[in-house]
Amino acid sequence: MKISQSIAVLFLSAAAFTSCNDDKDNTENAVNENIKLENFSKEPAFAFGMPGFEDMQITTLISSSDVLPGSPNFVFAGQPDGMGIMKDPASDGYLMLTNHEITQSVSRVYLDRTFKPVKGEYILNGIGGMTRLCSATLATPQEHGFSAFLTAGESGEESMVHAINPMAAAAQASDQTRVKPALGKASMENAVPLPKDVSNGKSYILIGEDQSYSTSHQSAGQLIMYVANTPGDLDNGKLYSLKRTNNNTTETNMTKGSQYDVEFVEITNAKNLTGAQINQKNLDINAIRFSRVEDVDYRKGAGKGREIYFTATGESSDGVNPKPGLTMWGRVYKLVLNESNMLTGKLEVVAEGDSNPGNNLINPDNLCVTENFVYIQEDGDSYYPAATHDSYIWQLNISTKQYKPWLNMKHDRNNPAWQTAYNQSGTLNKFGSWEYGAMIDVSDIIGVPNTFAVNIHSHTWQKDAFKNADGAGVNTNKEGGQIILIRNVQK
Numbered sequence: 001m002k003i004s005q006s007i008a009v010l011f012l013s014a015a016a017f018t019s020c021n022d023d024k025d026n027t028e029n030a031v032n033e034n035i036k037l038e039n040f041s042k043e044p045a046f047a048f049g050m051p052g053f054e055d056m057q058i059t060t061l062i063s064s065s066d067v068l069p070g071s072p073n074f075v076f077a078g079q080p081d082g083m084g085i086m087k088d089p090a091s092d093g094y095l096m097l098t099n100h101e102i103t104q105s106v107s108r109v110y111l112d113r114t115f116k117p118v119k120g121e122y123i124l125n126g127i128g129g130m131t132r133l134c135s136a137t138l139a140t141p142q143e144h145g146f147s148a149f150l151t152a153g154e155s156g157e158e159s160m161v162h163a164i165n166p167m168a169a170a171a172q173a174s175d176q177t178r179v180k181p182a183l184g185k186a187s188m189e190n191a192v193p194l195p196k197d198v199s200n201g202k203s204y205i206l207i208g209e210d211q212s213y214s215t216s217h218q219s220a221g222q223l224i225m226y227v228a229n230t231p232g233d234l235d236n237g238k239l240y241s242l243k244r245t246n247n248n249t250t251e252t253n254m255t256k257g258s259q260y261d262v263e264f265v266e267i268t269n270a271k272n273l274t275g276a277q278i279n280q281k282n283l284d285i286n287a288i289r290f291s292r293v294e295d296v297d298y299r300k301g302a303g304k305g306r307e308i309y310f311t312a313t314g315e316s317s318d319g320v321n322p323k324p325g326l327t328m329w330g331r332v333y334k335l336v337l338n339e340s341n342m343l344t345g346k347l348e349v350v351a352e353g354d355s356n357p358g359n360n361l362i363n364p365d366n367l368c369v370t371e372n373f374v375y376i377q378e379d380g381d382s383y384y385p386a387a388t389h390d391s392y393i394w395q396l397n398i399s400t401k402q403y404k405p406w407l408n409m410k411h412d413r414n415n416p417a418w419q420t421a422y423n424q425s426g427t428l429n430k431f432g433s434w435e436y437g438a439m440i441d442v443s444d445i446i447g448v449p450n451t452f453a454v455n456i457h458s459h460t461w462q463k464d465a466f467k468n469a470d471g472a473g474v475n476t477n478k479e480g481g482q483i484i485l486i487r488n489v490q491k
Contacts, residue, residue, distance in 0.1 A: 031447045031448060031449065032446055032447030032448055034092075034113045034114055035113075035114060035115050035446050035447060035448050036114040036115065036116070037057075037059050037115065037448065037451070037485055037487060038059055038116075039059050039060045040059070040060060040061055040062065040066075040115075040116050040117060041060035041061060041062055041063040041065075041066050041482065042063065042065060042066055043060060043063040043065060043066075043482060044060065044410075045058045045059070045060050045410065045482075045484050046409060046410050046422075046434070046456045046458055046482050046484065047407050047408065047409055047410055047454065047456060047484060048407070048408055048410050049406070049407060049408075049486075050392070050404075050405040050406055050407060050408055052404070053395075053406055053407075055488050056486050056487065056488050056489065057486070057487040057488055058484055058485070058486050058487075059484065059485050059487075060482065060483075060484055060485075061115075061117065061453065061482075061483040061484060061485050062076050062109065062117045062482070062483050063076065063480065063481070063482040063483075064076050064077065064078055064461075064463075064466050064469075064479075064480030064481055064482070065463070065465075065480065066117070068109075068117055068118055068119050068120050069118055069119075070110065070118045070119030070120075071119045071120050071121060074119070074120035074121060075465065075466060075469035076098075076107060076109070076120060076469070076481065077100035077102075077103045077105060077107065077466065077469035077470060077481065078100065078102060078103070078457065078458070078459075078461075078466055078469075078477060078478070078479030078480050078481040079100055079101040079102045079103070079437070079457045079459075079477075079479060079481055080098045080099070080100055080437050080438075080455040080456070080457070080481040080482070080483060081098075081099040081100070081101045081133065081134050081135055081136070081366075081437035081438060081455060081457070082098070082099040082133070082134060082135035082136025082137070082151055082152075082190065082437065082438050083096065083097060083098040083099065083136065083138075083437070083438045083440060083453065083455060083483075084096075084097045084136065084137070084138025084149055084166070084440070085097075085138075085440065085442050085445050085446075085453065086138065086140070086166065086445065087445065088110065088111075089167075091110075091112075091113075092112075092113045093110060093111050093112045093113050093115075093118075094110075094111040094115060094445065094446070095108060095109070095110060095111070095166065096108070096109040096111060096117075096483075097123075097136070097138060097149050097164075097166055098455070098483070099133040099134065099135070099136050099151050099437075099438075100133070100469070100470070100481070101132050101133055101134055101154075101437075101457075102132065102475065102477045102479065103125075103126050103129075103469060103470050103472070103474065103475065103477065104125070104126040104129030104130060104131060104132055104133055104155075104472075104474060104475075105122050105124055105125045105126055105128075105129050105133070105173075105469070105470040105472065106122065106123055106124035106129070106133065106136075106149070106151060106164060107120055107121070107122050107123075107470075108120065108121055108122070108123050108166075108170075115446055121170040122170060122173050122469075122470040122471070123164060123166075123168045123169070123170055123172065123173055124151075124162065124164055124168075124172075124173055124175075124178075125173040125174055125470040125471060125472035125474075126470055126472035126473075126474030126475065127173075127174040127176070127472045127474065128172070128173055128174045128175050128176050128178070129151075129153070129162070130153065130155075130159075130176060130179075131153030131154060131155035131156070131159040131160075132153065132154045132155045133151045133152070133153060133154070133162075134152060134154045134188075134189045134190065134210070134294070135151075135152065135189050135190035135294075135295050135366060135437075135438060136149060136150060136151040136152065136190065136191075136438070137149075137150045137190060137191060137192050137193065138150075138166065139193050139232075143195050143196065144193040144194075144195060144196055144199075144203075144231070144232075145193075145196035145199065145203070145231030145232060146193075146203070146231050146232025147165075147166070147232070148163040148164065148165070148166075148232070148234070149162075149163070149164040149165075149166050150162070150163055150164075150190075150191040150192075150193070150205070151164060151191075152188035152189055152190050152191050152207065153179075153187075153188060154187050154188055154189055154210055155187065156187055156275070157185060157186055157187055157211070157217065157274075157275030157276055157278075157279060158185050158274060158275040158276075159185065159186065159187055159188055159275070160179040160180060160181060160183065160184075160185055160188075161179065161180050161183040161184075161188060161191045161207070162178045162179050162180070163178055163179075163180050163234050164178055173470070173472075174472070180234045180235065181271050181272075182226065182228075182234060182235050182236065182237055182239070182270070182271040183205065183207060183226045183234065183239070184207065184224055184226070184239045184267070184270050184275075184278055185273070185274060185275035185278055186207070186209040186211065186222070186224065186275055186278065186279075187209060187210050187211045187221075188207055188208065188209055188210065188224075189207075189208045189209070189210045189293065189294045189295055189296075190207065190208055190294075190295050190296055191205050191206075191207045191226075192205065192206045192207075192296045192297060192298065193205045194206070194298055194305045194306070194308075195298070195305040196231060197302060197303060197305065198303060198304075198305040198306050198339075198342075199231070199305075201229075201230075201231065202227060202228060202229055202230070202231070203226070203227065203228040203230065203231050203232060203233060203234075203237065204225060204226070204227055204342060205225065205226040205227075206223065206224070206225050206296045206298075206308060206310070207223075207224040207225070207226065207296070208221070208223060208224075208293035208294055208295055208296045208310055208311075209221040209222045209223075209224060209290075209292075209293050210292045210293060210294050210313070211292060211293075212291070212292060212315045213289060213291065213315070213323055213325075213326055217279060218279075218283060218289075219279045219280075219282035219283050219287060219289060220251075220289035220290060220291060220292075220326065221289070221290040221291060221292045221293045221312070222241045222242065222282055222287050222288070222289075222290065222293065223241070223242040223288070223290065223293055223296070223310055223335070224239060224240065224241055224242075225239075225240045225241075225242070225264050225343075226238070226239050226240075227240065227343075235271075238266055238270070239266070239267045239270035239271075239278075240264035240265060240266050240267065240343065241264065241265060241267055241281075241282050241285060241287040242262055242263075242264055242287060242288055242335075242347075243262065243263060243264075243265055243285060243286050243287045243288055244260055244261065244262050244286075244288060244347075245261040245262065245263055246261075247286040248286075248288075249286050249287065249288055249289050250289065250325040251288060251289055251290050251291060251312065251325060251326055251327060251331075252325050252326065252327065253325075254347070254348075254349055255349065256348075256349040256350070256351075256352055256355075257348075257349075258348065259346045259347065259348045260346065260347045260348065261344075261346065261347075262288075262335070262344070262345055262346070262347045263343055263344045263345075264343040264344075265285045265287070267281045267282070267285070268281075289325065289326070290312045290326075291312045291313065291314050291315050291323070291326035291327045291328075291330075291331075292312060292313040292314065292315060293310055293311065293312060293313075294311050294312075294313045294364075294365045294366070294379065295310065295311050295365060295366045295367045296308065296309070296310040296367070297309055297310075297367045297368060297369040297374075298369060299369050299370075299371070299398070300369060300370050300371050300441075300491075301371045304371070306336060306337040306338075306339065306342065306345075307334065307335075307336050308334070308335040308336070308337065309332060309333065309334055309335075309350070309367055309369050309374050310332070310333050310335065310367070311330065311331065311332055311333075311364040311365060311366075311367060311376070312326075312327050312330060312331045312332075312333065312364075313330050313363045313364060313365055313379060314326070314327045314328045314329050314330035314331070314353070314354075314363050315327075315328065316328045316384065319383070319384055319385060320384075320385065320386070322354070327352065327353075327354055328353075328354060328357075328384075329352070329353030329354045329357055329358075329360070329361060329362060329363065329384075330352070330353050330354075330361050330362065330363045330364045331349055331351065331352040331353070331354075331361075331364070332349070332350050332351040332352070332361070332364055332367070332374065332376055332396070333347060333348065333349055333350065334347070334348050334349075334350045335347050350374075350396065350401055351364070351374075351376060351394070351396055351401075351403055357384075357386050358384065358386035358387045358388045358389075359388050359389070361376065361378065361394065362378050362380050362384065362387050362389070362391070362392075362432060363378055363379045363380060363384075363432075364376045364377065364378055364379070364394075365377055365378065365379030365435065365436065366379075366436055366437060366438060366439060368438075368439035368440065368441070368452070370441065370490075370491040371491050372397070372398055372399065372490070372491060373395055373396060373397060373398060373490060373491065374395075374396040374398060374403075375393055375394070375395060375396075375406065375439055376393065376394040376395075376396055376403065377391075377393045377435075377436035377439060378391040378392050378393070378394075378432070378435070378436065379391065379432075379435045379436070380431060380432020380433070380434075380435060383430050383431075383432060384432075387431040387432055388431065389405075389408075389431060389432075390408055390409045390411060390431050390432055390433070390434070391408075391409050391432050391434055391435050391436060392405045392406070392407065392408055393405075393406050393407035393436060393439065393454070394406060395490070407454070407486075409433075409434045409456070411428055411433070411434075413428065413429060421461075422458060422460060422461040423460045423461070424460060424461065424462040424463070425459070425460040425462055426460070427459075427460055428460045433459060433460055434456060434457055434458050434459055434460070435456075435457045435459070436454060436455060436456060436457070437454075437455030437456065437457060437481075438453070438454075438455050439452055439453070439454045439455070440452060440453050441489075441491070442485070443491075448487065450487060450488055450489045450490070450491060451485060451486070451487050451489065452485070452486050452489045453483055453484070453485055453486075454483070454484050454485075454486060455481065455482075455483050456481060456482045456483070456484065457479070457481055458479065458480055458481055458482060459479055461479065461480040461481075462478045462479055462480065463478055463480060464478055465478075466478045466479060466480050
């Protein structure tokens with residue numbers, strides 16, 4: 001679906017795009033006197049700051065158990081993943097779009113001028129979503145040159161990217177026509193348009209393929225790039241996959257501390273190919289075989305958008321041993337595209353968990369890149385027995401390349417009341433039982449400096465009341481989820 005110019009105009013002043021004192025209210029007004037960053041949810045915060053970050057202030061925005069006054073029957077579904085926040089063009093409040101991975105849906109929550117959630121609905125449900133929806137990016141004319149909520153499907157190699165009008169009517173929730181075949185077919189995690197100040201009048205959209213290696217899928221995961229000659233043209237561009245210029249396809253042949261020449265090579269006629277055919281093309285062109293590319297983001301700041309970071313989450317053959325040539329515990333890559341030819345660049349590993357298994361990175365998933373830091377969010381639900389900590393968010397200093405734990409999950413394993421409230425499945429004893437979804441900077445949207453939203457998949461928190469939240473009847477999952485706000489985040 002092409003977003004109309006009239007809708008696009010509404011976004012000129014909007015949007016966050018596409019990651020302490022725990023449980024403590026913060027009612028102090030900041031630059032925007034209307035905003036009150038309080039604990040708007042009835043549930044306590046499911047995360048806390050790590051040592052060295054005690055000045056962070058964490059409040060709860062919304063949880064699945066909350067009842068919103070404007071829509072008392074609305075349930076904020078579990079597994080909140082990709083998201084975007086923008087000004088509401090029809091009021092003095094805000095709109096929050098959120099992927100709910102397992103329900104294959106996108107919710108739209110209305111927040112009032114104080115940033116309190118007051119109403120919710122679904123603009124894409126499990127019928128229209130068709131596949132699990134993981135990360136997402138809210139593209140805006142101001143930042144990217146066009147308007148759309150780009151949400152990527154991740155249920156196998158035939159999944160596609162949806163381009164959703166953020167103002168779409170809830171009556172369209174079952175509409176399956178909003179996918180974009182030109183952006184390829186793959187088990188995708190995110191579709192991230194680069195900022196217009198580095199795109200030279202074109203659209204460059206980076207897509208991560210969350211695919212494991214197997215005999216039936218030997219190309220594993222790719223970093224894909226869609227290029228169109230017009231900003232926001234999601235139908236007529238070309239699709240490319242990343243390869244090394246020396247044709248070496250093995251991920252673990254690249255090591256931390258070195259840089260590698262890479263280029264994007266076209267997958268011809270991709271719009272009309274199946275996902276299986278695209279996979280074969282990746283083999284034919286010697287695309288790099290990454291172990292599950294789960295998220296992509298670019299460095300913020302004027303002219304910095306050609307500096308891109310992405311994760312290879314990792315995989316194992318048995319939970320104990322890696323697959324040959326692939327990371328098991330996960331990696332974060334830095335890709336810098338050449339200004340004169342953005343189909344070429346330099347690739348390097350900036351963080352990895354394999355050299356110190358279970359103690360360092362454990363399955364990095366989502367990313368949030370600011371001007372000076374990369375926030376690396378772990379997806380610990382792979383349950384590797386050697387894991388020694390719960391899912392962290394790590395703070396990577398771009399300048400020094402040093403990183404340290406920044407945020408942790410609150411599990412209170414020795415608190416019977418907490419276990420009764422949030423461990424219905426009984427698996428919270430395992431390290432990494434919960435995972436993070438999106439982390440986004442909302443500072444400029446709400447006028448409160450250094451403020452970020454973080455989504456949490458609280459997998460073990462399960463209630464019948466959370467079932468069928470979007471009304472589509474697609475699955476019976478009954479997990480809850482939460483979004484927290486964090487102030488005093490270093491950018």
